[in-house]
Amino acid sequence: MRFELAERVKNLPPYLFARIDSMKAEAVKRGMDIIDLSIGDPDIPTPGHIVEAMREAVKKPENHRYPSYEGMPSFREAVSEWYRRRFGVNLDPEREVLSLIGSKEGIGHISLAFVNPSDVVLCPSPGYPVYHIGTLFAGGHPHFLPLIEENDFFPDLDSIPEEILSRTKMLFLNYPNNPTTQVATEEFFRKAVDFASKHNIILCHDAAYSEIYFDNNRPISILQIEGAKEVAVEFHSLSKTYNMTGWRIGFVVGNEEVIKGLGKIKTNLDSGVFQAIQEASIVALKTEDSILSSLRQTYQQRRDLLYKGLKEIGLDVKRPLATFYLWAKVPEGFTSEEFTIHLLQKAGVLTTPGNGFGEPGEGYIRFALTTSLQRIEEAVQRIKESL
Ligand SMILES: *Cc1c(COP(=O)(O)O)cnc(C)c1O
Numbered sequence: 148m149r150f151e152l153a154e155r156v157k158n159l160p161p162y163l164f165a166r167i168d169s170m171k172a173e174a175v176k177r178g179m180d181i182i183d184l185s186i187g188d189p190d191i192p193t194p195g196h197i198v199e200a201m202r203e204a205v206k207k208p209e210n211h212r213y214p215s216y217e218g219m220p221s222f223r224e225a226v227s228e229w230y231r232r233r234f235g236v237n238l239d240p241e242r243e244v245l246s247l248i249g250s251k252e253g254i255g256h257i258s259l260a261f262v263n264p265s266d267v268v269l270c271p272s273p274g275y276p277v278y279h280i281g282t283l284f285a286g287g288h289p290h291f292l293p294l295i296e297e298n299d300f301f302p303d304l305d306s307i308p309e310e311i312l313s314r315t316k317m318l319f320l321n322y323p324n325n326p327t328t329q330v331a332t333e334e335f336f337r338k339a340v341d342f343a344s345k346h347n348i349i350l351c352h353d354a355a356y357s358e359i360y361f362d363n364n365r366p367i368s369i370l371q372i373e374g375a376k377e378v379a380v381e382f383h384s385l386s387k388t389y390n391m392t393g394w395r396i397g398f399v400v401g402n403e404e405v406i407k408g409l410g411k412i413k414t415n416l417d418s419g420v421f422q423a424i425q426e427a428s429i430v431a432l433k434t435e436d437s438i439l440s441s442l443r444q445t446y447q448q449r450r451d452l453l454y455k456g457l458k459e460i461g462l463d464v465k466r467p468l469a470t471f472y473l474w475a476k477v478p479e480g481f482t483s484e485e486f487t488i489h490l491l492q493k494a495g496v497l498t499t500p501g502n503g504f505g506e507p508g509e510g511y512i513r514f515a516l517t518t519s520l521q522r523i524e525e526a527v528q529r530i531k532e533s534l
Contacts, residue, residue: 155284163503167484170491182526184514185497187325189390189471191445194438197389200430204423214419217410218246218398222425226383226398229432234368242403243376245410246420250355250384250397251277253409256416257380257399258285258317260408261349266316271302272505273326275353278319287316293507300329304342312346321353323366323469326504326513330364330468336372343378349405350379355397358388358439360469361447370401380405387471388439389431396420396428446471449516449523456527457514460534471516474501478534483509493533496526 223240247253264286272291279289292302322331343350380401464475477486483500501511
């Protein structure tokens, strides 16, 4: 029997990391010691008090049944309280907060609620692939907005052709940004909100890295901008903040109409987040600042070590103010892929080629800070020797 894939799957862009994945597998097979600086997944375990809360929550029979679609009232209340405390933004837990099975789930599904075939969705490039893939699955048309150094890694919203704008339904933004590490200014967010209002566009802001910041420079929420709730929703995740990538819980907050639309899709596709995870997440959202600042301290030490090391080697690298990545230019004479392969084969260091996040990422590679200081130090040494 032959089962042909649906067009939407057949038409997926080629998986750019496939070649590097197989080279990594080969190197491992040859017994090479690989230092993996490619993973966007924290290496540190979930804090103990959250695991303990889960242990208790999982014992309760009432948590073994179907959860509510939109999230438990107590979870949505905790999200609203966290927003008030962290950003000074007030949210109605009933209408302006929705639980997600990880923020990826909501980002991937929102196009189904609002995008008709041939509608345009503006997606940053380089960027998290789910923005444009979700658009394609809904039959929409992604239009890429280059994030380049000349524009401080902000999209040039004024240069989008009128013909595109007239068909645009949605805009994705992501700050602190993966992969460029850029942090948004209030001025840029204001501009984006004005732009979305003027053109009647839904603004989806992905704030997955809002709590992974350095030097006490706390990133702002787009909902702090006056009028943002008229056009914007913000996606959040417990994944990066609390080392909970495996737990699958996130949330979206902001514009009531947009949240209701996404909720309609979810009601018909999934059945919400396991209640025990929601209960543990309520505890997570109340985590003491001292625990979080110690996590940030760990990333900051790693950032300082890797940044200094790469600079000394002579790489042109942007000093990140947030996220757990470094965005570096590849040396002259290399493409992103060539330099990634060079580092893998000559130094045993695995990174991510920038063009894998979109064509404007060509000429860059991404390093992740998700490994120990000792391994980072060794990676720097090996890279130095390989050049
Ligand atoms: C990790 C990540 C997410 C989402 O993670 P979830 O685990 O699905 O909540 C969203 N956006 C970006 C840019 C990310 O890097």
